[in-house]
Structure formats: structure tokens, C-alpha cells
Amino acid sequence: xxxxxxxxxxxxxxxxxKLPGIGMKTAQRLAYFxxxxxxxxxxxxxxxxxSARKSVHCCSVCQNFTDGEICSxxxxxxxxxxxxxxxxxxxDVSALERAGGFNGIYHVLHGLLSPMDNIGPNDxxxxxxMRRLSGDIDEVIMATNPTVEGEATASYISRMxxxxxxxxxxxAYGLPAGSALEYADDVTLQRALENRNxx
Amino acid sequence: xxxxxxxxxxxxxxxxxKLPGIGMKTAQRLAYFxxxxxxxxxxxxxxxxxSARKSVHCCSVCQNFTDGEICSxxxxxxxxxxxxxxxxxxxDVSALERAGGFNGIYHVLHGLLSPMDNIGPNDxxxxxxMRRLSGDIDEVIMATNPTVEGEATASYISRMxxxxxxxxxxxAYGLPAGSALEYADDVTLQRALENRNxx
Numbered sequence: 488x489x490x491x492x493x494x495x496x497x498x499x500x501x502x503x504x505k506l507p508g509i510g511m512k513t514a515q516r517l518a519y520f521x522x523x524x525x526x527x528x529x530x531x532x533x534x535x536x537x538s539a540r541k542s543v544h545c546c547s548v549c550q551n552f553t554d555g556e557i558c559s560x561x562x563x564x565x566x567x568x569x570x571x572x573x574x575x576x577x578x579d580v581s582a583l584e585r586a587g588g589f590n591g592i593y594h595v596l597h598g599l600l601s602p603m604d605n606i607g608p609n610d611x612x613x614x615x616x617m618r619r620l621s622g623d624i625d626e627v628i629m630a631t632n633p634t635v636e637g638e639a640t641a642s643y644i645s646r647m648x649x650x651x652x653x654x655x656x657x658x659a660y661g662l663p664a665g666s667a668l669e670y671a672d673d674v675t676l677q678r679a680l681e682n683r684n685x686x
Numbered sequence: 687x688x689x690x691x692x693x694x695x696x697x698x699x700x701x702x703x704k705l706p707g708i709g710m711k712t713a714q715r716l717a718y719f720x721x722x723x724x725x726x727x728x729x730x731x732x733x734x735x736x737s738a739r740k741s742v743h744c745c746s747v748c749q750n751f752t753d754g755e756i757c758s759x760x761x762x763x764x765x766x767x768x769x770x771x772x773x774x775x776x777x778d779v780s781a782l783e784r785a786g787g788f789n790g791i792y793h794v795l796h797g798l799l800s801p802m803d804n805i806g807p808n809d810x811x812x813x814x815x816m817r818r819l820s821g822d823i824d825e826v827i828m829a830t831n832p833t834v835e836g837e838a839t840a841s842y843i844s845r846m847x848x849x850x851x852x853x854x855x856x857x858a859y860g861l862p863a864g865s866a867l868e869y870a871d872d873v874t875l876q877r878a879l880e881n882r883n884x885x
Contacts, residue, residue: 494753495737495738495741495742495753496738496742496751498734498737498738499734499735499738499739501734502730502731502734502735503735505727505731506716506719507715507716507719508712508715513707515777515780516706516707516777516868517705517706518735518738519775519776519777520705520706521735521738521739522738522739522742522751522776523775524739526739526740528704529735529736529739530736531701532701532704532735533732533735533736535697535698535700535701536698536701536702536717536720536728536731536732537728537729537732538694538697539694539695539697539698539717539720539721540698540720540721540723540725540728541725542694543694543695543721552695552721554693554694576718576722577718577721578714578715578718581714
């Protein structure tokens with residue numbers, strides 16, 4: 488930014504630039520937008536974010552974000568408490584709930600195993616998951632992302648669970664709905680072939 | 687967002703969704719990002735924006751954003767005070783300063799004439815510009831965007847200035863019509879400054 492920009496503007500832009508997917512140019516645009524808003528609106532914006540950050544913590548059962556002691560999914564009597572779906576992050580719970588079709592409960596790991604980034608089993612919430620499995624559990628669904636880290640984490644956890652005689656499953660690999668064969672990558676196509684279903 | 691998202695998360699996402707160019711999906715991603723940050727970082731983010739909004743106001747001379755009484759450009763003895771470049775918004779000053787090639791001072795209108803949106807001459811800072819012209823001014827450069835409103839505003843103001851025997855010029859049409867100053871590349875902006883025409 489130019490030496491002629493006033494310092495607070497630069498500060499505001501730098502704060503926006505810390506957000507994921509927001510570069511310096513967009514950050515500057517957002518900063519200018521904010522400076523043009525009524526002071527009450529800017530106050531409301533910051534209060535909304537600050538109070539969210541303050542009131543939200545992790546559900547003591549599933550580790551998902553909640554503002555209560557136990558989240559609304561763990562608290563819901565209609566959900567099947569014998570099926571646990573293990574995901575990497577709270578946003579994955581949102582995605583699965585939006586999609587519908589799952590009536591069990593969740594466990595949020597808050598990360599994936601990644602030796603390259605020095606993230607081991609004690610850095611994500613695996614111990615909390617293991618503690619839950621001492622109860623009456625029928626199935627654990629590993630719903631981590633289909634990436635190297637997601638796969639490694641899923642297989643690490645499944646190896647820990649198997650001796651407990653609990654069924655462990657993994658989300659199916661295959662073609663994304665609405666996509667085209669010609670654009671699918673080789674691994675996806677191979678998996679889609681291997682896991683073909685009878686019609 | 688799903689009924690299972692906790693309320694503060696929805697509030698935070700709604701605040702982000704108010705920003706220009708940020709839809710509900712990106713807003714939700716940003717809200718999740720914020721909830722994952724340390725509380726101090728979120729505090730710093732909000733403080734940066736709040737204090738910028740509080741300390742920044744308009745320069746009493748050129749109406750550009752500043753945190754002092756008079757902005758650093760108006761205060762700079764090396765700038766030619768006899769040439770005033772009239773722009774729509776503070777971000778346009780940034781764009782022109784970034785491009786370089788202009789050594790005069792600015793006047794920020796904070797809007798453009800737009801009868802469709804009920805914005806008339808009294809809604810933007812034309813009176814403040816006129817007051818400045820009673821001093822020793824050689825030239826006024828109309829640097830509003832090359833859009834319908836920008837053109838209309840430029841010609842309206844130039845008609846007001848001409849009887850005062852001050853030269854009024856317009857940025858050259860090196861700028862692609864219908865675009866915005868803030869996205870123009872530096873060379874285009876410099877050419878447009880060099881080839882300005884008398885109105």
C-alpha cells in the first residue's frame with residue numbers, strides 16, 4: 488500500500504488479509520468498505536464476531552462447536568447414539584447435516600494426523616473418541632477427507648478401534664454426482680470401478 | 687445454514703456475509719476460521735478494524751480519509767497545490783498514488799451524481815471543491831470513473847468551474863469503458879493521466 492494511506496487503514500487491511508483466501512487487494516477493498524460504514528454497523532460487525540468467539544466452545548461429548556454444554560445434535564433424542572461419524576472439523580458436520588441422510592452423532596477430531604506438520608495422535612481429539620467407545624457403540628464411520636492425511640488418520644484410528652469389536656467403515660470413493668467421466672482423475676476412476684455396485 | 691449450527695456461529699457468518707463480494711458460503715468458512723483462532727487474535731482483528739473506523743475521518747481540505755486533521759498529501763510541501771485531481775472515493779486516491787505520475791493534490795467527492803439513486807449535487811462534496819477553487823488554482827483534473835455516472839459528474843462539475851477561468855481536464859480514454867479505477871493497471875493509469883484532455 489502507498490505511503491500516503493493513513494496508518495489505521497493499513498492496519499484494518501492487514502487484519503482482513505489474515506483471513507483465508509483474502510489477498511492484499513481484497514483486504515484493502517474490505518477496509519475501505521468498513522471505513523465507509525456507519526460506526527454502529529462496524530461495532531455490530533465486530534461484536535458479532537467477538538461474542539461468537541467468546542461463547543462458542545467444544546461440545547463435551549462430540550467436540551463440535553456449541554454455545555451450550557452439550558451440542559444440539561448430542562442432545563437430540565431422535566439421533567441414533569450408537570453410530571458415530573468421525574470428521575476432521577466442525578465445518579464437515581455442517582456439510583453432512585446439510586446433505587442429510589445421516590441420523591447418528593458425530594465426533595470432531597479438530598485436525599488430521601500429519602507427521603510433516605508435526606501433528607501426532609495427541610494433538611487431535613483421538614483420546615476423547617476412544618473414551619466414548621467404551622459405551623454401547625455399533626459403528627464408527629470414518630468421514631475424514633479423501634486426502635493423504637485423511638486416509639492416514641482414518642486407518643490409524645480404525646486400527647485402534649478394531650480390537651474393541653466395533654464395526655469401522657469409511658465413506659465410499661467414487662464419481663461425484665453431476666460430474667463427467669472425462670474429467671475424473673485416475674485414482675477416482677479406479678476406485679469407482681473397484682467399488683462398483685450391482686444394479 | 688443447518689438448524690444444528692450454534693447461533694453465535696450463524697451470527698458471525700451473517701456479519702461476514704455483509705461484506706461486499708462475500709457470499710454465505712465464504713462467510714461461513716470465515717466464521718469457522720475465526721472460531722478456530724486464539725481469542726487474542728480475534729480480539730486483535732476486531733480492534734484493528736474498530737480503531738481504524740474510529741480514528742479515520744475526512745481531511746478538512748481534500749476529504750480523503752486520514753487520522754490527522756489534514757491528510758499527508760495535503761500536508762506535503764513537495765506537492766503542487768495548484769493542480770487538483772477530483773476522484774469519486776478514497777480508494778481512487780490509493781490507485782493513483784500507487785500508479786505514480788501525479789504530483790498535485792486531490793479532492794474526494796465521496797460519491798457520484800446519480801439521479802436513479804436519488805444522489806444529487808448536495809449529496810456529494812461538490813460545495814467543498816468549489817470553496818477550494820477560490821484560491822490560486824491552475825487546473826482541475828476530473829478523474830471520476832469512465833462510467834455513465836462518472837462522466838455525468840465530470841461534465842456537471844466542469845460546467846460549474848469553467849466560468850471561473852480555471853482549466854478543467856478529463857482523464858484520457860486509455861481506460862477501458864465501464865471498468866473501475868481501482869482495478870486499472872499502473873501503465874493504463876499513467877497514460878490516462880498524461881493524455882488528459884481539456885473539457
